Amino acid sequence: MRISTKAKYILYILVLHVILVFLVYKILFQDKLLFIGSEVFLLFSTIVSIQIYRNFMQPIKFVRSGIEAIKDKDFSIKFVPTGKGEVDTLIEVYNLMIDQLREERTKLHEQHFFLEKLIEASPISIVILDFDDRISGLNIKAREQFKCDLSELEGKRLAETEHSLLTELENMLDGESRVVKTNGIVTFKVQRSHFMDQGFRRSFLMIEELTNEILESEKNAYGKVIRMMAHEVNNTLGATDSILQTTTQLLSDDSFSDLREALQVASERNRRLTRFMRNFADVVRLPVPSRESTDLKKLMKDVAVFMESAASQSGIHIETDLPETDVFKMIDTGQIEQVLVNVIKNAIEACEKDGRIILGLTHGEILVRNNGKPISPETGVKLFNPFFSTKSDGQGIGLTLTREILLNHGFDFSLETDPDGWTVFRIGLTR
Structure with missing residues (x-):
């Protein structure tokens, strides 16, 4: 069983004074005046020892109170100087440490609050994973995209969810970027990265939908090509068909029947090609819905x-x-x-x-x-x-x-x- 310093000190003082009392009694018992004086001195020594003990314990009490406050994460407690040099030095150091801790804690809370607001307001879906790569957080955009609350996905691995996009991202590595297309139309850009939390890595996914931008780019590209093709082809087919029809009328003699039939086939082919181009042009000229x-x-x-x-x-x-x-x-x-x-x-x-x-x-x-x-x-x-x-x-x-x-x-x-x-x-x- 280990004895504390406090117990050792008390035991030492107690034993010392018992021995002194015994020695005084043995040596000075015959000289009453000197014996009484020695006993008064020993009493005074005991009082001084008690006071020294209290002074010795006061910094320990301050330290213990401070430790309890820090354990409770209460950084508002500060100590008032006592007028005693050693204790006041300890109090000054403690108060300075508490001020710095409170300032750092306030700064961290403000940064954490700002980061939470930034994540929630982000137009990009953000999925936060825990230390075991299980889902631990979703921002508003992610909840809207996956049409569910955090409680439905929390604690699940990506492969354990019922969302095809998340399942496909299970094997992504930190720092990897990927473009993913679902159901043949919706396109996402996905970036996986990490941050440090309590000294350990945690990953998160940023999922940005690119569908509208890609579709608009595609439409502008093929729309320009179709309009150019339609203009050139229709102009050519119109003039060609006019020549074919005129030639057919001029070859009215029965001896040209085979040639007229060939011209009719060519004319019909022109009309089919015109309809073909019109179908492409309809996609570009699609009107706004009249609801x-x-x-x-x-x-x-x-x-x-x-x-x-x-x-x-x-x-x-x-x-x-x-x-x-x-x-x-x-x-x-x-x-x-x-x-x-x-x-x-x-x-x-x-x-x-x-x-x-x-x-x-x-x-x-x-x-x-x-x-x-x-x-x-x-x-x-x-x-x-x-x-x-x-x-x-x-x-x-x-x-x-x-x-x-x-x-x-x-x-x-x-x-x-x-x-x-x-x-x-x-x-x-x-x-």
Whole structure:
């Protein structure tokens, strides 16, 4: 058992004075006056020893009180000088240390508060990870992007979430930057970095959506090319067709019948090429949506009836899964109808004989499902690239036009094959 310095000091003083009392008694007991004087001296010595002990313990009490205050993170406690040199020096050092700690703590709190406000106000999604690379924080933009609160993702690894974007970022390293495209249309720039917390590294992800900038850049690029092509091709085709028609009329003699037929074929080819260029130009000249309150339930019924004939010719069955109540939304009826026609047409082409296409509707989204050929991940990320087509003779205009219409309406959309094998075109109606 270890004895404290305090106990040693008391024991030492006690033993010393007991021995002195005993010696005085033995040596000076016969001389009463000297004996009494010695006892008074020993009493005075005891009082002085007690006072020295108190003076010795006072700095320790100050230190102990200061330590308790620091443990409680209370930096408002300061000591008043006592007039005793050694103690006052200790008090001065302690008060100076407390002032510095309080100033540093205030500065850290202000910086931490500023950083929190900066993160929350950031237009970029920020996902903060803990020491074990589990999600510990989301700013407002990230909560809006992933449509969930922190409580739903907190404590999960990126691969354990149900968000395809976060899952894809699981293997990113600190300092790495990556461009990620989801559902073939939404594009993100992701940067992973780290900061030091209590001496240990913690990582965070900055996720910036580039979709609008990229789409606008793409549209400006292909719009300029299409307008130039349309101008040159239409001018050439117009003059060429006029010459062909005039020549056909001049060759009215029966002996030129074969030549007239060839000229008619060339003229028809000119007209098809004109229609081809007009289709491209329609994407660029797409007007701003003229919105009106439209019953989507009735619109989808009408489109299903309209496309039934084309589906039947390929042996495909079109079904509807619509709600009992009407669903009204502010849309450009003609443009959304064109979107549905394009999507169903693609679904018909993807299905084999006896395939099924199901048109679904809720108050939050439109679904066009088919059990045709699934879409591979490699194809999925390219589907909404301008004029991309999986068909050898395809122009890729249908999905490009669909993309522009839905973006102009502000609707979210995606086209992908679900785990059950059904390919689903989703149109979100929540905006």
